[in-house]
Amino acid sequence: MKHYNIPVFISHFGCPNDCVFCNQKKINGCETDVTLEDLKEIIEEYLKTLPKKSKKEVAFFGGTFTGISIELQEAYLKVVKPYIDKGDIQGIRLSTRPDYIDENIVNLLKKYNVTTIELGVQSLDPLVLKKTARYYPEDVVYRACEIIKKSGIDLGIQVMIGLPGSTEKSDIETAEKVVNLHPENARIYPTLVIKETKLADMYKDGKYKALTIEEAVERTKKIYSLFLYNNINVIRVGLQPTDDLREDGNVLGGPFHPAFRELVEGEIYFDFLSEILKTSEKLDIEVNEKDVSKVIGIKKVNKNRFGQLFNLKIDSRMEQNTIKVNGRLFSRKDILKGEI
Known part of the structure; x- marks a missing residue:
């Protein structure tokens, strides 16, 4: 409710x-x-x-x-x-x-x-x-x-x-x-x-x-x-x-x-994806449509920073606040853990 x-x-x-x-x-x-x-x-x-x-x-x-x-x-x-x-x-x-x-x-x-x-x-x-x-x-x-x-x-x-x-x-x-x-x-x-x-x-x-x-x-x-x-x-x-x-x-x-909260969320996702790039050569991403704005960042800042390495697909079946990167599913706590 x-x-x-x-x-x-x-x-x-x-x-x-x-x-x-x-x-x-x-x-x-x-x-x-x-x-x-x-x-x-x-x-x-x-x-x-x-x-x-x-x-x-x-x-x-x-x-x-x-x-x-x-x-x-x-x-x-x-x-x-x-x-x-x-x-x-x-x-x-x-x-x-x-x-x-x-x-x-x-x-x-x-x-x-x-x-x-x-x-x-x-x-x-x-x-x-x-x-x-x-x-x-x-x-x-x-x-x-x-x-x-x-x-x-x-x-x-x-x-x-x-x-x-x-x-x-x-x-x-x-x-x-x-x-x-x-x-x-x-x-x-x-x-x-x-x-x-x-x-x-x-x-x-x-x-x-x-x-x-x-x-x-x-x-x-x-x-x-x-x-x-x-x-x-x-x-x-x-x-x-x-x-x-x-x-x-x-x-x-x-x-x-x-939109200060959105700035913060965007940076959390940027840090998370940057860490994945240390051992990968691409970012094939799947998320629920409600998470797209957080992943790409305000004014698509994250998408622009990663450039051609960044590929995003919307999957309505995905649970909100989860993300799949290069075929691997990550929970919300996986995303947050790197900041702690």
């Missing part, structure tokens, strides 16, 4: 933190900018267009949901509950910080059918967390994950690569620690320099150097492969290319690309 999110972007104006990459504005006397009536209208509008025979979740994004007052959290959840009771919506997912999770909060969320809690871990390198003004001890992350998993709610973890103070080694070490936390899903976000942030000031002053697209893809493909190889569903790679991000002047630097 196809899955759909009903996104509700709740800025947390009362957030006491000041992470260098965040540009949420602080508004005195106002916790957030979505009223209960707004929430109901958003849900009603999406339900008019989404297929009835599909899994639908209300997704609270954009801020630290569990950082707002308990009263407002429960008020939002109460708006959603009748839709869950009627079967129109199957659950709720939300994002928050690891240091805003405890047993009482999770018990409340479970009461209202929250199905997934995504933790904005970002990094498990203490130096990186301090340089991004987001410091919390590793134990706080581990404890939050333990509470969530014990409750039966699915655990999601968000990581950012290329933060101030990070290196390829530290980002991969964070990913390895995430694997040991056994989340059900993950998101990978290359760091972008957004206007009106402390990171933007650091960037302008030469105190922060953003990753290039090539550097971000190189780093991400290893982390992405590590997560998938260990059965962690990667539900997003790169920030969603919203109208705000596309608007001139909002992204000052960093590896922004509207």
Whole structure:
């Protein structure tokens, strides 16, 4: 059954933190900018267009949901509950910080059918967390994950690569620690320099150097492969290319690309096929039609790099995410293994 999110972007104006990459504005006397009536209208509008025979979740994004007052959290959840009771919506997912999770909060969320809690871990390198003004001890992350998993709610973890103070080694070490936390899903976000942030000031002053697209893809493909190889569903790679991000002047630097995940997938297949060429003189490839774009790469970059050695055939009988090269069948994990 196809899955759909009903996104509700709740800025947390009362957030006491000041992470260098965040540009949420602080508004005195106002916790957030979505009223209960707004929430109901958003849900009603999406339900008019989404297929009835599909899994639908209300997704609270954009801020630290569990950082707002308990009263407002429960008020939002109460708006959603009748839709869950009627079967129109199957659950709720939300994002928050690891240091805003405890047993009482999770018990409340479970009461209202929250199905997934995504933790904005970002990094498990203490130096990186301090340089991004987001410091919390590793134990706080581990404890939050333990509470969530014990409750039966699915655990999601968000990581950012290329933060101030990070290196390829530290980002991969964070990913390895995430694997040991056994989340059900993950998101990978290359760091972008957004206007009106402390990171933007650091960037302008030469105190922060953003990753290039090539550097971000190189780093991400290893982390992405590590997560998938260990059965962690990667539900997003790169920030969603919203109208705000596309608007001139909002992204000052960093590896922004509207199809970043496809770039990463293309490089994984390029590495995999390059390895085969070390012992073969050709690449006779068979794949399911749904995998063609990943194999040939964006703008056919892989096909062009391999030239006449590259021969592709579509076979609708092939299982998706498998590939046959020179008569030998490879699984998805075979493809990913070389990056780990």
